[in-house]
């Protein structure tokens with residue numbers, strides 16, 4: 001008998017993508033939902049204790065506690081023999097799938113995180129430091145963050161012009177992984193109808209999946225992004 005898989009879902013966090021993929025697969029799992037600390041908005045201590053990294057998502061299964069969205073998603077796919085969310089080496093979609101699977105976490109998410117950190121850190125500064133720090137952050141954004149994000153989004157627009165999903169002709173795990181980046185990006189006006197129409201159409205296609213409604217109901221929140 002295989003051990004039951006439990007997803008530890010932190011509200012307003014990257015664990016939503018795992019919850020969503022589990023619903024898409026209609027895989028058996030248990031769910032525990034955690035609120036963020038009301039003062040710091042960080043994960044609560046009981047969540048941090050689940051894995052050495054202290055980050056969300058975390059999945060437990062038997063004696064295993066696993067962190068990192070993409071590792072968890074691969075683990076789930078390995079346990080789901082009839083899934084078709086991962087194009088195999090013989091598929092014409094394979095390289096495109098691999099590209100977006102890795103770009104979501106390896107390139108796009110760190111840039112989005114930099115934007116989050118710089119936005120949050122500006123808020124707690126003494127007023128006399130704000131103008132200087134704002135100038136520094138604007139430089140960082142204009143010179144480093146935004147040009148890189150723009151190139152990723154331009155590639156996304158180009159690819160979504162040739163096939164409907166990030167993984168190519170068929171819905172894939174890459175779509176569920178990058179969904180968090182894209183939907184939070186849209187909620188924060190980083191991705192817009194005007195500049196990224198194909199990405200926004202893809203967001204609408206993703207949100208039209210019945211699995212999105214099921215995951216949203218289990219999550220119980222109205223948005224994916226944390227408001228700050």
Ligand SMILES: N[C@@H](CCC(=O)N[C@@H](CS)C(=O)NCC(=O)O)C(=O)O
Nearest residue numbers: 013014042043054055056057068069
């Ligand atoms: N690369 C990691 C990133 C995990 C991560 O940073 N998660 C955030 C939530 S979106 C977190 O745990 N924040 C709460 C905290 O740091 O207390 C993954 O994909 O699992």
